[in-house]
Amino acid sequence: MISRRKFLVLVTAGAATIATGKALSLGEEKEKYTSELSEYKWGMVIDVDKCTKCVTEIMKKEGIDDIEKVRPPCIVECDKANNVPQSDKYYYSLIRLYMVKETEDANPLVFPVMCQECEHPACVEVCLTQASYKREDGIIVIDLHRCIGCRYCMIACPYNARRFLWEDPKELLKVVNPEAPVRKHGVVMKCEFCLWKIDRERAENKEPKPVCVEACPYNALIFGNLKDPNSEISKILKTSKVLTLRAYLGTNPKVKYKLWGD
Amino acid sequence: MYHKQYVILGIIVFLIILATPYWVTAGNIKYEDIHKELAKPKGVNCIKDVKWMASNHMELLNEWREAAVRGGVRKYQTKNGVFNVSLTECWRCHNYEKFCKKCHSFMDVRPVCWDCHYNPGMKIPTVNYIK
Numbered sequence: 489m490i491s492r493r494k495f496l497v498l499v500t501a502g503a504a505t506i507a508t509g510k511a512l513s514l515g516e517e518k519e520k521y522t523s524e525l526s527e528y529k530w531g532m533v534i535d536v537d538k539c540t541k542c543v544t545e546i547m548k549k550e551g552i553d554d555i556e557k558v559r560p561p562c563i564v565e566c567d568k569a570n571n572v573p574q575s576d577k578y579y580y581s582l583i584r585l586y587m588v589k590e591t592e593d594a595n596p597l598v599f600p601v602m603c604q605e606c607e608h609p610a611c612v613e614v615c616l617t618q619a620s621y622k623r624e625d626g627i628i629v630i631d632l633h634r635c636i637g638c639r640y641c642m643i644a645c646p647y648n649a650r651r652f653l654w655e656d657p658k659e660l661l662k663v664v665n666p667e668a669p670v671r672k673h674g675v676v677m678k679c680e681f682c683l684w685k686i687d688r689e690r691a692e693n694k695e696p697k698p699v700c701v702e703a704c705p706y707n708a709l710i711f712g713n714l715k716d717p718n719s720e721i722s723k724i725l726k727t728s729k730v731l732t733l734r735a736y737l738g739t740n741p742k743v744k745y746k747l748w749g750d
Numbered sequence: 751m752y753h754k755q756y757v758i759l760g761i762i763v764f765l766i767i768l769a770t771p772y773w774v775t776a777g778n779i780k781y782e783d784i785h786k787e788l789a790k791p792k793g794v795n796c797i798k799d800v801k802w803m804a805s806n807h808m809e810l811l812n813e814w815r816e817a818a819v820r821g822g823v824r825k826y827q828t829k830n831g832v833f834n835v836s837l838t839e840c841w842r843c844h845n846y847e848k849f850c851k852k853c854h855s856f857m858d859v860r861p862v863c864w865d866c867h868y869n870p871g872m873k874i875p876t877v878n879y880i881k
Contacts, residue, residue, distance in 0.1 A: 521813075523821035569879045623822065631819050632866060663875045666838045666868035675866075683822075688834070688880055691824040699879060 524690070525624035529714040530605070530681055531742040532701075533724050538708035540598040543585060555585050555598070562600065565703035569682065571670045573653075573660035580651050582679040583700065597747070602679035602700075603628060603649040604733060604741030611641035611650065626714075626742055629680055637674040646734050647741075650678045681711070714742065784856045789848035795830040796843075811837065811863075837867045846871045 490498075539560075546558050556579060563583050566572065572580050583602045590597070609628050612620045619634035620641050630641075642650045656673040664670055668684050671677060686696035701709045712721035724730075730744035751757060785804075796803045797810070817823040818835045826833045833839055844850060846869045854861065864871070 521817040521821055521823045523817075523823055525822045568877060621820075623820070625822065629819065633815060633819070658872065658874070661874060663877050664868055664872065665879055666841070666876050667836065667878070667880050669866050670868055670872075672865040682879075684836075685880060687818070687822050687824045690822075 523624065527713075527715065528625040528690075529742070530625055530627055530686070530696075531712065531714040531721055531725075531744070532605075532681070532698075533710045533721055533728075533730060533744045533746050534600060535706075535708040535710075535746050536597050536599060537747065538706040539600055540596070542706055542708070543598040544596075555587050558585060560585075560600075561703045561705060562700035562709065566679075566682075566700045568663065569665050569685070569699040570668050570677075571657055571661060571664055572651075572677070573655065573657040575655060575660055578651075578654055580653070580677075582649075582651065582677070584648065599733075599745060601647055601649065601733065602743070604647050604739070604743045605681070607740035607742065608738060610644040610646065610737075610739065614640045614644045616640060627681055627683060628678070629683060630676060630678060632669065632671060632675050632677075635675045637676060639676060641676060646737055646739065650676050652676050784853050788852060789845045791845075791849065792843040797826070797830060797833050798828055808861075837863060837869075841870050 542560055543555070543558055546552070546560060547555075550558075552558055563581050563585075566583055567574065567581050570582060572582060574580070583600050586599045586601055587596045588599060589595075605626060605628055607626070609620070609622060612622055612628060615621070616638060617634045617636055619631045619636070621629060621631065623629050637652065639652055642652060653671060653673050653675055657671050661670070667688075668682075682698035682700075686698060689696040696711075698709075698711055701711045710721050710724060712719040714722060714725075716722060724746070725744065728746050729748065730746050732741050732744055798806075803810075814826070814835045814837075817826075824835050826835050840850070850869075851871065868876075
């Protein structure tokens, strides 16, 4: 008869062997996907003077009073490229224009506000399913495969940068960009610096540029890698004064606003 | 045990009912049957070899989903070449209605992916932003 002590030793040893064997074979099977995101930190600088000029010109030319109805090239192209539907009932565009006056009689300034890609994002903090998260390159992404549409993130966001899809985009879209997600009703969307585009361009060794940056006729949006000291954006940040929106909240956005000319 | 014969009979009946789905479809669904009817893909090779793709493409797509969205990986190298890590990549060579959908309805699989992802069955004109 085998002693209890011996029995226990044998059982434990057996279990340990199986566990290590399994762990080793699993490690072999799993394929390696090497991510290069840690080399990047994407940011954007927006020239408010140029935006103000562009938007006030459009308003004057087309006789529009309501700033929400103005559609400069960046918004038009962004909507089309990111499969953002147009609806009479809701404002879905990922960029929103705000008109601000420093004093009562000052000339108004126009701020295009999209997701500010915070260093300390409140939306990620509250997300129940970890669908919203900060990628290694600093972009806040919604993994729609996990989004349950609870809209906590929209409440948390201090910049009003997120939109909830009340309607099915497939019924509202007239053209669709197959490379970007079409999405469905009942999920949240936001600006992700055209993730599908900049990731692909990076993989192909081209200079990554979101669609709005390419669409702007005045070169008012500067996009680039904050970790690279020689990128255009890093140089601008070194020499110019820039503004971050709602800086007192400590979210530390990576989208900056440049005022007061050069 | 009381009423031994009834208990054992009951267990046997239960197991038979539990297994009916297997009995009903056993031998009915054969991959070879549908394989011949699928539209011929463009190109010479799939991402990996055909047998592997037929049984593992859903695993591959799930892996890709994770790699692309979380890791930013957009290129995938196999011995058959370099592929874009995207569901849209399949449409370069495959017909949706006559290939994917045909096999899926035969196998009674209903992927939810096309709720959000473009497929050529949508019949909406396309624009392209990646040059």
